[in-house]
Amino acid sequence: MQRAIGVQLQASPEVDPRQELERRRDFLCDAMHESRQTTLVLGISGGVDSTVAGRLAQLAVEKRREQGEQAAFVAMRLPYGVQQDADDADRALAFIQPDEVLDVNIQGASDALLEALESGGLTFTDAHQRDFVLGNIKARQRMVAQYAVAGTRSGLVIGTDQAAEALMGFFTKYGDGACDVAPLTGLSKRQVRLLGQQLGAPAALVDKAPTADLESLAPQKLDEVALGVTYEEIDAFLEAREVSASAFDTIVTTYRRTEHKRRLPITPD
Structure with missing residues (x-):
């Protein structure tokens, strides 16, 4: 079962960071060429996933321009109020060096x-349920904003989902799980960090403890x-x-419970 799930999520025991960076950069170039879109759009949080995906996006549009094609990368800051780790997002942007940055609260x-x-009549069982729902609204609003930019700039929205998040269903359906291209697909968290190191990303971002930071009651x-x-x-x-047996049970149980997130909408037979 473990091997079968790994195959389904396109995971590999080992990767060559340099080769993977070139392959995934070229994947973005090919996606732009085939779709005839001229812009890549991505929200930058300050975590390793968006840092690596953002730098790949910038490298991809630079390669397209070297080939004589029109191409640009728009990075987006998408805070909810004041972002507690805003300094990390600033470090990520300084490293990525995107063509353009849009800041949308x-x-x-x-x-x-x-x-x-x-006001329409929706009620919650308690404050925690309300906060959880608001967290998913935040994730979906961020994607609404990114698609608004992509629609204006003839763009593709980049997703940061990798194999670790896909395995655990740790993303908001039609929120951060919605995108046009997902260049980190198949990578474990460790492998994303390896790509970040190969790119020369700041160690503070590469080694940062990941947080979705969607819950206002638990920032x-x-x-x-x-x-x-x-993640180990x-x-x-x-x-x-x-x-371990306990980790195996937790992972497999969560994988099965979140299967609907990894599928297209259910349709009649």
């Missing part, structure tokens, strides 16, 4: 939607706390290495 739109839902909540298993154990599972 999603708090007003997110809060307004939640208030409209409550900067670590992914590993939410998941109930460490998730990576070991993906890379066909031995994991």
Whole structure:
């Protein structure tokens, strides 16, 4: 079962960072060529995934321009109010060196939607459920903003989903899970970090403890706390290495429970 899941998620026990960077940069170039789009769009959070994907995007558009094609990368800052780790997002942008940066605060739109839902009659069991729903609204508002830019600039929206998040279903359906191109597909968290190191990204970003930071009542909540298993154990599972029985059970149970997130909408037979 472990091997079968790894194959389904396109995971590999080992990767050559230099080769993977070239392959994934060229994947973005090919996607632009085949779709006849001229812009790549990505939200930059300050984590390793968006840092690596952002730098790949910038390298891809630079290669397209060297080939005589029109191409640009638009990086987006998408905070909800004041971002607690805003300095990390600034470091990521300084490293990526995108062609353009747009700063869009999603708090007003997110809060307004939640208030409209409550005015329309939606009720919550408690404050934590309300906060969880708001967290998913934030993720989806960020994607609304990115697609607005892509629609204006003839662009493709980049997703940062990698194999570790795909395995655990650790993304918002039609939020950060929605995109046109996903250049990090198949990589474990460890392998994303290796690509970041190969690119020369700041160590503080490469080694940063991941957080989705969607819950207002639990700001900067670590992914590993939410998941109930460490990224080291998730990576070991993906890379066909031995994991503890408890980690195996948690991972497989979560994988099965979140299967709907990895599928297209259900349709009649």
